[in-house]
Amino acid sequence: MKKLGSIALRLNNFLYNAGILGLLKVFEYCRIPLELYQVNGSELVISPEIFTSEKFDFPRMYYETLKYYFEDGTVWKKIVDLEFDIERLNISNDEGKEIFDKLIKKEIIDTKCLERSSYRSGYDIVKQKDDEFDVISSMNMLKKETDYIKKKDILLIIIRYIKKYHETFCFKDMSYTKINQFWSDMAFLNRQSNKKDMLECYESVFCIPVYKYLLTSKNKLQDFCLDCGNPIKMSDAFGMSWINGVGVDHRRKKSYFWNSKPDSFLCPVCALVYSCSPLGFVFAKKKNDSVFINNNTSIEELKRNNEGFTSEVIGNLDNLAEVCFNVTNRLIQKELELKESELQNIQVIIRNDSGYNIGIISREKLIVIKECENSFRRLTERRIKNQDNWISVYENVLNNLLSGRNQYIHINMYFRISLREKQSSWYIWDVLRIQIWKKGGNCMDEFKRSIVMAKFAKEIRSKIAGNSEEADNKLRGFAYKLLNSLQAHDRHRFMNVIIRMYTGLGLQIPQLFLKMFENDDTFMNLGYAFILGLKGEEYNPAENIKKEA
Numbered sequence: 001m002k003k004l005g006s007i008a009l010r011l012n013n014f015l016y017n018a019g020i021l022g023l024l025k026v027f028e029y030c031r032i033p034l035e036l037y038q039v040n041g042s043e044l045v046i047s048p049e050i051f052t053s054e055k056f057d058f059p060r061m062y063y064e065t066l067k068y069y070f071e072d073g074t075v076w077k078k079i080v081d082l083e084f085d086i087e088r089l090n091i092s093n094d095e096g097k098e099i100f101d102k103l104i105k106k107e108i109i110d111t112k113c114l115e116r117s118s119y120r121s122g123y124d125i126v127k128q129k130d131d132e133f134d135v136i137s138s139m140n141m142l143k144k145e146t147d148y149i150k151k152k153d154i155l156l157i158i159i160r161y162i163k164k165y166h167e168t169f170c171f172k173d174m175s176y177t178k179i180n181q182f183w184s185d186m187a188f189l190n191r192q193s194n195k196k197d198m199l200e201c202y203e204s205v206f207c208i209p210v211y212k213y214l215l216t217s218k219n220k221l222q223d224f225c226l227d228c229g230n231p232i233k234m235s236d237a238f239g240m241s242w243i244n245g246v247g248v249d250h251r252r253k254k255s256y257f258w259n260s261k262p263d264s265f266l267c268p269v270c271a272l273v274y275s276c277s278p279l280g281f282v283f284a285k286k287k288n289d290s291v292f293i294n295n296n297t298s299i300e301e302l303k304r305n306n307e308g309f310t311s312e313v314i315g316n317l318d319n320l321a322e323v324c325f326n327v328t329n330r331l332i333q334k335e336l337e338l339k340e341s342e343l344q345n346i347q348v349i350i351r352n353d354s355g356y357n358i359g360i361i362s363r364e365k366l367i368v369i370k371e372c373e374n375s376f377r378r379l380t381e382r383r384i385k386n387q388d389n390w391i392s393v394y395e396n397v398l399n400n401l402l403s404g405r406n407q408y409i410h411i412n413m414y415f416r417i418s419l420r421e422k423q424s425s426w427y428i429w430d431v432l433r434i435q436i437w438k439k440g441g442n443c444m445d446e447f448k449r450s451i452v453m454a455k456f457a458k459e460i461r462s463k464i465a466g467n468s469e470e471a472d473n474k475l476r477g478f479a480y481k482l483l484n485s486l487q488a489h490d491r492h493r494f495m496n497v498i499i500r501m502y503t504g505l506g507l508q509i510p511q512l513f514l515k516m517f518e519n520d521d522t523f524m525n526l527g528y529a530f531i532l533g534l535k536g537e538e539y540n541p542a543e544n545i546k547k548e549a
């Protein structure tokens with residue numbers, strides 16, 4: 001055999017990266033000897049032996065890894081899990097018979113799971129393996145049968161048949177629920193091949209071309225693979241249209257991650273990498289929504305971000321928005337352990353029925369989170385009651401930051417709630433601080449000015465406030481008027497209230513108010529800081545933590 005050089009795969013677009021991670025999962029799950037592959041930073045170097053040696057059966061390894069990660073939640077697993085219950089069911093009495101009937105009605109008859117077209121084509125595949133057992137006619141027999149001992153036997157035979165040929169039925173279920181979200185129309189997902197053995201199909205479409213490609217001399221080749229840049233012969237090349245969301249989608253005329261050209265081609269190695277991309281994603285438990293956290297820094301980092309806490313978080317939640325939030329949140333907690341200089345953009349990719357949803361947490365946003373770490377930490381526990389609902393201030397703040405929105409609308413709302421429900425509003429300092437840092441520039445100066453502004457307001461408060469209810473109402477009245485003018489971004493209305501307030505008390509208006517006319521953000525920041533002071537809240541984190549402990 002010709003001596004072959006090693007294969008080097010480099011991090012690229014997110015789907016390719018998911019493929020590299022998926023391939024690595026196959027190697028790890030199937031315990032490929034460590035000397036045959038190596039991770040070097042953003043590169044995965046593989047010995048061609050994995051694809052050329054008879055010692056390794058890549059299609060089988062691919063399937064076994066898919067089964068390990070994806071079998072939960074498949075219809076196949078549901079059917080197979082019935083075996084245990086059915087075997088132990090005592091059907092000699094009426095109660096047992098009733099349980100039996102209910103069980104098969106609910107799990108088999110009503111779901112029509114054995115009559116689905118994917119399984120019907122599966123029966124044809126198994127027949128080619130010389131097993132003539134007929135599930136459909138056995139099901140009909142079972143329905144007609146009146147003797148429960150026989151009924152039970154027939155059902156167990158059916159279940160064991162489905163269990164035995166997991167390479168067909170489990171594979172079919174995984175293909176049509178999970179794999180086909182990432183690619184289709186190829187190998188076992190090609191319509192013309194749906195009655196062919198799935199592992200053989202995978203081998204002939206993906207593995208043999210790799211084998212041949214590795215043996216081909218690359219000299220004098222004029223065409224190049226779009227992803228790895230290696231030379232390819234046109235007759236060996238793969239197109240891109242089978243990869244979902246890439247290729248040329250004529251309906252959308254838009255590709256997600258590159259300007260796709262209709263003449264883009266892949267080498268067989270890269271095609272095989274893409275075939276592994278479903279394995280790079282982490283799926284929500286018993287669902288077909290999945291998430292992938294992308295970066296191009298290193299494969300190790302990619303691995304860390306897409307296992308452990310990601311699986312934990314995504315596995316425990318039903319709601320995709322919540323999953324997204326929690327993954328982001330946990331990622332951020334992890335990023336906070338890094339030095340500022342080590343922070344990188346994070347790409348969070350959510351795959352669901354409607355396609356890919358790509359969110360980017362930019363390095364700038366991560367820096368804001370890092371610099372306001374204490375404020376964020378204090379807010380994590382902050383839930384406020386608004387009539388019958390609980391609002392998580394932390395979630396609002398983080399969502400606003402991540403989506404590039406200002407916090408002002410929420411700040412206004414928090415004040416109104418606190419005035420109405422007579423709650424403490426100190427935490428608004430933290431929200432305001434995050435808002436000021438998000439804006440960037442001289443945030444420290446801006447924040448210091450806000451603190452001074454609050455002190456002025458506190459003086460006003462002490463002049464007005466007494467123990468009387470009247471004083472209380474007066475302060476609330478002022479606060480509402482100021483909130484309304486801030487909500488309307490109306491500086492003149494705001495100043496009118498301030499002027500009346502100061503002249504009413506015979507006081508001079510501090511110069512700092514002039515600052516408010518510089519720009520809208522400063523108006524908002526100083527304005528809300530003033531209301532904080534009016535409510536008696538001074539910026540004093542240490543003291544407040546003590547107070548709340």
Ligand SMILES: [Zn+2]
Binds near residue numbers: 225230271
């Ligand atoms: Zn390639």
